[in-house]
Amino acid sequence: MVTKTGRPKPVDRESEFLVNEIFFSTTDLVGNILSGNSVFVRVSQYDKEEIIGAPHNIIRHPDMPRVVFKVLWDYLKAKKPVVAYVKNMTKEGRYYWVLAAAFPTSNGYLSIRIKPTSEIFKLIPSVYEKLLTAEENGGMEASLTLLLDILKSKGFEDYDSFMSTILIEELNCRQKLIHDNQELIAGLSQLEAAPIQDRGARDLVSTLNDIKTLCSEVTSSFDCLFDDFGNLLSVEKTLKDTSVSVLSFSEQISILSLNVNINSYFAGEAGRTLSVVAKTIKNKTEEIESFTQAIVKLSRDISNHTQRLGFQTSTPRLQSAMINVFIQEVYDHALKRKVESDEIMDVKANILVLIELFTNTFSQLTNLLVPIGGKINDILDLITSINTSIYELERCNFLGNIEAAVIGEKGVKFNFTFSEIKESTSVTKQSLMDFRRYLCGIIETTQSIKNSNMKILQLVSSIKKTMDKLQVVA
Numbered sequence: 001m002v003t004k005t006g007r008p009k010p011v012d013r014e015s016e017f018l019v020n021e022i023f024f025s026t027t028d029l030v031g032n033i034l035s036g037n038s039v040f041v042r043v044s045q046y047d048k049e050e051i052i053g054a055p056h057n058i059i060r061h062p063d064m065p066r067v068v069f070k071v072l073w074d075y076l077k078a079k080k081p082v083v084a085y086v087k088n089m090t091k092e093g094r095y096y097w098v099l100a101a102a103f104p105t106s107n108g109y110l111s112i113r114i115k116p117t118s119e120i121f122k123l124i125p126s127v128y129e130k131l132l133t134a135e136e137n138g139g140m141e142a143s144l145t146l147l148l149d150i151l152k153s154k155g156f157e158d159y160d161s162f163m164s165t166i167l168i169e170e171l172n173c174r175q176k177l178i179h180d181n182q183e184l185i186a187g188l189s190q191l192e193a194a195p196i197q198d199r200g201a202r203d204l205v206s207t208l209n210d211i212k213t214l215c216s217e218v219t220s221s222f223d224c225l226f227d228d229f230g231n232l233l234s235v236e237k238t239l240k241d242t243s244v245s246v247l248s249f250s251e252q253i254s255i256l257s258l259n260v261n262i263n264s265y266f267a268g269e270a271g272r273t274l275s276v277v278a279k280t281i282k283n284k285t286e287e288i289e290s291f292t293q294a295i296v297k298l299s300r301d302i303s304n305h306t307q308r309l310g311f312q313t314s315t316p317r318l319q320s321a322m323i324n325v326f327i328q329e330v331y332d333h334a335l336k337r338k339v340e341s342d343e344i345m346d347v348k349a350n351i352l353v354l355i356e357l358f359t360n361t362f363s364q365l366t367n368l369l370v371p372i373g374g375k376i377n378d379i380l381d382l383i384t385s386i387n388t389s390i391y392e393l394e395r396c397n398f399l400g401n402i403e404a405a406v407i408g409e410k411g412v413k414f415n416f417t418f419s420e421i422k423e424s425t426s427v428t429k430q431s432l433m434d435f436r437r438y439l440c441g442i443i444e445t446t447q448s449i450k451n452s453n454m455k456i457l458q459l460v461s462s463i464k465k466t467m468d469k470l471q472v473v474a
């Protein structure tokens with residue numbers, strides 16, 4: 001069905017695709033499609049000839065708020081990659097949702113799209129509905145304000161932080177689904193491999209096999225890396241929880257020291273030394289508080305770095321998944337003896353662009369890890385300072401206890417307070433010890449991320465070299 005405007009009429013029916021399938025397209029600088037892979041062509045229900053040369057809005061769905069495309073283009077024009085959930089429309093008016101990642105290339109843009117399957121995605125259709133209404137009533141400005149407000153209400157500081165989270169989430173969910181449904185997915189692409197007689201075809205299949213092996217090594221290295229990554233991304237929450245508990249400890253001790261001070265006033269001459277003890281304890285809690293505030297600030301910096309690191313690791317992960325799909329497709333064709341040299345040329349060209357994007361981003365990963373390691377070391381130093389203050393606080397508390405015993409009956413109240421201080425001090429010392437151990441584990445994690453990073457870069461460079469051998473021999 002086509003509307004008067006010549007656009008298809010939307011129908012409430014999905015154009016389906018599998019979780020392991022990935023869309024690929026390249027565009028020129030104004031968004032005209034230059035190339036699209038077979039998944040894109042099949043799911044969009046257009047013929048390849050209809051798609052190539054058409055503007056990308058050929059698949060625009062009227063349910064999509066304009067603000068999402070504004071964000072997309074703003075990032076791309078600033079030469080930055082961007083990720084967004086997009087609802088698209090097929091030639092027959094059906095819909096399909098994708099998580100789209102778009103990247104600037106040397107002569108235009110490139111987009112990779114996967115099936116969204118995360119919990120966050122479930123919120124998106126209703127958010128987009130609200131944005132559309134805001135756009136109808138208040139235009140683009142109202143819609144942009146609403147988008148940022150909604151993101152803030154969900155705990156995202158800005159669009160950067162949102163897109164980094166959704167990319168990590170979607171890739172993890174995709175990987176898990178593929179892993180859990182391996183048999184089903186493998187069954188779908190099972191081919192009857194006919195014996196290959198001629199040497200050229202055999203060489204091609206063997207080269208493709210080599211690349212496939214390298215690709216699956218890359219995939220499993222990424223899986224390891226993302227296991228580590230989960231650890232790193234939880235740092236902010238752990239830092240926050242620990243800081244909150246240390247801050248509430250110092251608050252509690254500060255109140256207790258105030259009690260000691262007031263009671264020492266009522267104890268008259270006998271309480272004079274205890275008043276000095278109370279003041280020293282208070283000073284120590286203030287020190288602890290200021291060290292902890294410094295940890296809070298560092299944890300915010302760490303969180304900003306890990307978020308950037310998360311994005312810089314996820315875009316290459318997506319690009320490598322795309323390379324995998326290209327190789328698998330051409331491999332399937334090669335087994336069926338249906339591969340043309342044009343197809344090999346296209347695949348080679350696309351993979352080379354992907355490898356370039358991949359290498360540019362991924363080789364900068366260690367640079368991002370350095371400040372994270374540095375800030376974690378700063379936190380370890382602050383923990384040492386907190387421990388020193390706690391040690392001095394404990395000594396004061398001990399002296400206070402002795403002083404309280406000296407003044408007899410009047411000292412009982414003090415003893416009670418001092419034992420309360422002692423109890424919470426030992427709890428806090430234990431939690432700081434656990435925290436120190438946790439942070440040392442994180443430093444090891446950053447080292448293991450560095451190792452995976454190096455291994456993956458080497459594997460990708462081997463893929464690039466092996467690609468040179470990729471050709472159809474007539």
Ligand SMILES: Cc1cc2nc3c(=O)[nH]c(=O)nc-3n(C[C@H](O)[C@H](O)[C@H](O)COP(=O)(O)O)c2cc1C
Nearest residue numbers: 027031056057059060061069086088102109110111
């Ligand atoms: C690399 C790239 C990929 C794009 N992918 C899509 C897409 O999947 N769906 C879509 O509707 N628009 C996509 N766009 C955005 C379109 O160019 C266009 O801005 C959008 O459809 C809104 O069209 P309109 O301004 O005519 O409303 C993409 C743009 C680029 C540069």
